[in-house]
Amino acid sequence: MRTKVAIIGAGPAGLLLGQLLHTYGVDNLILERHTGEYVLDRIRAGLLEEGTVALLDEVGAGSRAHAEGLVHEGIELAFGGRRHRVDLKGATGKTVTIYGQTEVTLDLMNARRDAGLASIYEAADVTPLDFDTDHPRVSYVKDGATHEIACDFIAGCDGFHGISRASVKPSAIETFERIYPFGWLGILSDTPPVSHELIYSNHPRGFALCTMRSARRSRYYVQCPLEDHIDQWPDDRFWDELKRRLDDEAAGKLVTGPSIEKSIAPLRSFVAEPMRFGRMFLAGDAAHIVPPTGAKGLNLAASDAHYLARAFREYYDESSSAGIDHYSEKALSRVWKAVRFSWWMTSMLHKFPDTGTFGARIQLAELDYVTHSNAATTSLAENYVGLPY
Numbered sequence: 455m456r457t458k459v460a461i462i463g464a465g466p467a468g469l470l471l472g473q474l475l476h477t478y479g480v481d482n483l484i485l486e487r488h489t490g491e492y493v494l495d496r497i498r499a500g501l502l503e504e505g506t507v508a509l510l511d512e513v514g515a516g517s518r519a520h521a522e523g524l525v526h527e528g529i530e531l532a533f534g535g536r537r538h539r540v541d542l543k544g545a546t547g548k549t550v551t552i553y554g555q556t557e558v559t560l561d562l563m564n565a566r567r568d569a570g571l572a573s574i575y576e577a578a579d580v581t582p583l584d585f586d587t588d589h590p591r592v593s594y595v596k597d598g599a600t601h602e603i604a605c606d607f608i609a610g611c612d613g614f615h616g617i618s619r620a621s622v623k624p625s626a627i628e629t630f631e632r633i634y635p636f637g638w639l640g641i642l643s644d645t646p647p648v649s650h651e652l653i654y655s656n657h658p659r660g661f662a663l664c665t666m667r668s669a670r671r672s673r674y675y676v677q678c679p680l681e682d683h684i685d686q687w688p689d690d691r692f693w694d695e696l697k698r699r700l701d702d703e704a705a706g707k708l709v710t711g712p713s714i715e716k717s718i719a720p721l722r723s724f725v726a727e728p729m730r731f732g733r734m735f736l737a738g739d740a741a742h743i744v745p746p747t748g749a750k751g752l753n754l755a756a757s758d759a760h761y762l763a764r765a766f767r768e769y770y771d772e773s774s775s776a777g778i779d780h781y782s783e784k785a786l787s788r789v790w791k792a793v794r795f796s797w798w799m800t801s802m803l804h805k806f807p808d809t810g811t812f813g814a815r816i817q818l819a820e821l822d823y824v825t826h827s828n829a830a831t832t833s834l835a836e837n838y839v840g841l842p843y
């Protein structure tokens with residue numbers, strides 16, 4: 455079998471890249487180790503930048519996001535017992551859309567199916583080969599038989615634990631990492647959101663976030679110790695802790711109910727450099743991870759796909775390698791600014807083991823500054839809505 459671009463991974467990065475390449479007339483094939491149902495079952499991101507929605511529109515997969523997504527013009531920061539609104543639209547002219555990653559993945563999967571494009575699910579032992587030559591290949595096992603795909607390029611869109619980055623020799627890659635000393639305990643419930651916009655709360659007991667998936671489905675997070683297990687958090691304990699970390703008005707309005715999903719996610723900042731190795735390119739979580747505090751993970755996967763798809767289009771349409779030669783530098787420039795923002799939001803809003811009383815006052819001073827200075831508010835807002843591509 456042969457294709458121009460072999461994509462490893464059918465998460466948002468791989469699926470969006472595949473649809474962009476199809477739109478540009480570049481033949482591609484996706485190899486995914488799990489089933490489509492398994493991929494859809496993962497509850498992850500919930501907030502899209504305008505650039506991400508525009509890319510869904512570009513591949514004809516944006517109609518549901520427009521119909522069902524919730525357009526938000528602001529967020530609230532809660533600290534010192536009060537909530538302070540950050541007017542995203544007033545500061546930047548831009549908005550964000552609340553629309554679950556599960557829905558984005560489903561829309562892209564449907565668009566790929568409708569276009570009759572090749573996706574191989576339950577592909578085992580996917581292995582990128584000879585990507586440092588002009589004849590890269592990808593092998594995989596399906597139904598007990600080993601198969602091989604000849605291609606011009608490999609796109610490693612296989613997430614943080616994928617095979618692509620792991621296949622690069624250690625001397626060719628440099629990684630940068632910060633592990634955070636806490637996790638996020640997230641709950642999904644079919645209850646109305648406590649507020650019509652997101653609430654990020656800095657509290658002496660720890661961070662909390664109130665978000666949503668629709669007017670009837672809420673998503674909440676509380677910072678928890680890394681060593682905690684989900685069994686230690688029955689629903690009642692979660693709701694009680696969340697209320698303690700909210701201002702009185704929100705705590706009084708909170709509608710609780712049974713969890714339909716509950717999980718603990720570790721937090722890390724991670725970047726691999728470069729994002730290109732010969733004829734293999736990394737995109738999305740395969741190359742970088744951010745703490746979800748800035749809602750950047752999914753949106754960085756989208757901008758990587760945007761840069762890489764255009765680079766491949768330039769290669770095939772204009773016989774120019776300028777785009778692919780510049781991809782890593784261009785993608786990393788936006789990645790590092792998002793990594794900085796996500797680290798900054800996490801540092802300002804969470805309780806660290808060494809925060810102490812001085813650190814707590816510095817956090818409150820920073821929150822007071824960003825909610826009362828036009829310059830500081832604009833800086834937070836332009837990063838939150840998404841820096842230009």
Ligand code: FAS
Nearest residue numbers: 463465466467487499612613616738739746749750751752
């Ligand atoms: P993904 O990990 O989504 O997709 C990679 C795909 O590759 C998967 O389908 C995987 O099965 C497949 N794969 C892996 N190894 C393979 C192999 N060897 N062969 C074939 N296929 C392989 N981001 C936010 O913005 N906000 C959030 O609130 C948020 N919450 C998160 C919660 C959790 C628990 C996690 C893990 C992440 C969260 N993220 C969040 C980040 C998340 O949304 C990612 O940024 C996003 O999934 C990135 O998409 P991809 O790069 O496509 O990687």
Ligand code: PHB
Nearest residue numbers: 499500665746747748749
């Ligand atoms: C979510 O809706 O899951 C979400 C939103 C914003 C974040 C993190 C998670 O910063």
